[in-house]
Amino acid sequence: TKWFDTNYHYIVPEIATGTEFALNPEKVLAELKETQHQRINARPVLIGPITFLALSKAVDGANAPIARLDELIPLYAQLLGLLAEAGAGWVQLDEPVLVTDILDNGPELAEHTYTALGAHRERPAIFVATYFGGLDAAMPALARTPIEAIGIDLVAGEAPSAAAVPGLADKTVVAGIVDGRNIWRTDLEAALGRLTDLSNTAKSVAVSTSCSTLHVPYSLTAETDIDDRLRSWLSFGAEKVTEVVTLAQALHGGPDTVALAIEASRAAISSRAADPRLCDGQIRARIDSIATSGSRRGSAEVRRATQAARLNLPPLPTTTIGSYPQTSAIRKARAALRAGEIGQDEYTRQMRAEIAAVITLQEELGLDVLVHGEPERNDMVQYFAEQLNGFFATANGWVQSYGTRCVRPPILYGDVSRPHPMTVDWTTYAQSLTDKPVKGMLTGPVTILAWSFVRDDQPLADTANQIALAIRDETVDLESAGIAIIQVDEPALRELLPLRSADKADYLAWAVAAFRLATSGVSDSTQIHTHLCYSEFGEVIGAIADLDADVTSIEAARSHMEVLDDLNAIGFGSSVGPGVYDIHSPRIPAAAEIAELLRSALKAVPAERLWVNPDCGLKTRSSAEVSGSLRNLVIAAERARAEG
Structure with a gap:
């Protein structure tokens, strides 16, 4: 976890x-x-x-x-x-x-x-x-x-006072004044002032990062394709160590000993504050306008009836979450494009061939709602960050996620906007290959926020709304292109939940508002899905309902459908797709096993509101594992329909 x-x-x-x-x-x-x-x-x-x-x-x-x-x-x-x-x-x-x-x-x-x-x-x-x-x-x-x-x-909290905390006179206070979780350059002048005040409280003060630098990339020196102004605002792991040493020298030897470093810090902070990319008046005015006019669609009952007439799906419709296996051929094509060995036209041709193969597979298996498989996406956040203004995608900014698995979070430095559609061409191509509905696949604003290095000069809620506005524009374009179902994934909804109970309600309020801003631009006949995983949902179960998605797919196989009882307890009335098998395991579940889980789910959710899908995306599984598992999923759904 x-x-x-x-x-x-x-x-x-x-x-x-x-x-x-x-x-x-x-x-x-x-x-x-x-x-x-x-x-x-x-x-x-x-x-x-x-x-x-x-x-x-x-x-x-x-x-x-x-x-x-x-x-x-x-x-x-x-x-x-x-x-x-x-x-x-x-x-x-x-x-x-x-x-x-x-x-x-x-x-x-x-x-x-x-x-x-x-x-x-x-x-x-x-x-x-x-x-x-x-x-x-x-x-x-x-x-x-x-x-x-x-x-x-001292980044996430305040310094103690001698009056409030007696007993520090014989202690060393290790002051975490350099942000160990984010990549912004420290304001050395402001930090030194806080350290000086703290030094009057304790026996001694040692300067440090706020936490382990595990959470940031190793060094800026590996980033060669970055503009000088943005570079001057940043500090990765090695640079943070230098900042710690500089502040320690200033604290114990006086600011004159590091005058040049303080001046460079002051210049970088001023440069960042004055950069026009950090404030786009048009974006902010649009958000205010939508907030004033409201971000709600019709009632869930009205939407369900309208969508049922448009989609004409069977009971217990079957689908997958989004991604399909990223084969070596896909990764090779992406690397070749990056290296300039193939052009965009050839890359598009190869990705379209992958999409066509995924559509054919899903039709042969008998799935009801299809996806295009996302072969063109390197990562569910970075893919969008590379196409949005206000983001910078690093070349080598790797951060450990667990074991040998690393991720490369993009840097969100300015106001966010969408210069062009990001997914419409891929999705409409997939839809042209089949008469069955193909889901548009988007990542939600909270997850993009959670898996990026985010600007620290404005409230997270404001940044989330800017991302939401870009996603909203994409949903409108998908709808205009004839896509009837759009999924906006929020696997990180639980992840950003504050550590203290007093702060949780405010976070959930703006997280839900951002999702609804992202998804309320389409008509009632367009079905909005969301997907949540990686979570223990208890503390956010009310927020899941407040998202007001038409269909919520949710990780549930390993918990034996327990989450459905939690949803029922709060009166959740929308459609739900509890995962019927665990995609994190290479094991192919038997049709009888999936059918039994569906019987359990049907005790909690009526058939007209129950969807059948895996727990999560299939990106990390082999083609054989995917085919075998989905074949059994379809068989199990057909059995459940016959029994119903």
Whole structure:
């Protein structure tokens, strides 16, 4: 699942009643030894015990894992002793869960845990790091413990005052003043002012990034095709390290020691603020106009009747989510176009051949609503970013998502607009090959926002509305070209949910408003679909209903359709397509297995509102896996219709 509100993934530990904790220190000790051999003064970094248990999952009827904290603390104490013996002067324990309200008693647990760990004499100095939000009530709790350093995120939170947080006089505060999650250059002058104020609060202040630089690309030096003005606004991982060093020099030696760096920072900040690409009055006026006139279509009942008459689909219509396998031939053609080895006409010819093959496959399988397969798309966000004003797509700005999988988030630096249609030609070509409806496939504004590096000079809601306006124009063009069904995917709706409950309602309000802005420009006879995945939907289930899509396809196979009960509990009345098989597995599900899931779904959703589809897109599966699975999906749907 996702690491807090980032696009980084982690494996969730599962803890049963019979799970026994035991220490295995070999990996961390070996890594420490390796750095020592290279004469690196390294600080081991470990997830803290509170965060480890708070993010773990109870299984087989076990109590919440956090209840077992006292079993884990002695093992951490033992590990600290081993690290001290191995020569570690410091150890960093990451406790980002303390900036959230996941735990009702986070501050109390923090004081309990770090009083216990700090009491051990044979240990390295302890640095408790927090990030992704303000530490708030947990700050004084940690300050009362005998640890040596506390890390705070000054990008997402505020600096503590000596009056509000007694106990910092004997602590080092590690000030996360350089943004570790975004790629904008730090305003060194403003940052130095905040650091100077903070230095009056604590024993000492160490300058740092707000979190790990895992979340940003390695270095700007790899980007050669970028205009000088935009480059001057940016700071990737290596550049952020330089900013940290520069600020530390200024804090301890005075600003005159880094006068040139401060002047360069000042010039870059001024250049960015004055750039005309950051403010397009026409875009802002259009958004205000639509907001004033409203962004609603007819009622769900009216739309359902109008669309049923137009589409004439059978009960339990079958479809897929969007993407089909990205074959080596597709990737080779895209690389050849990028390298100039083939022209746009030849690339279009090859992509059309791929589209035709996908349409033929779907017709042979007997699917009811088709897709074009998205062979032309390198990524569901980058594809659109490359065609929208206000975005820059990097050449080498790779960021780890999990394991060896990396993504290349585009940079959203200015006001967003659509200079030309982005998907109409591909979609209408696919529609010309079949009499069955072909879905137009778009990525929603919140997901584009979540999977990009976003400008930090205006509210996210304003930026989301600009993206929504561009998507809205695309939906209108698709409708005008005869496309009867348009899908606007929002897999990241849950991902951007704020970490504190008090902030969630405001986020969901503007996220829903952006989606509705994007999808309300078409007539009632055009069917709007959305797709959500990668999520635990409980906290956003009401927002899913508020999106007001005509059909919502949703990841459900692994949860055995539990999400349908959640939707029913809030009176969800639109059509829904719960995923009937898990596309993340290469296993081909049997028709009987899918039919059984459909029977379960039909207990919660009437046949006239139930769609049949996989969990997610098929981009990562092989052609054989796709054909076998979809064949069984169609067979299962036919059985369910016959039984109904």
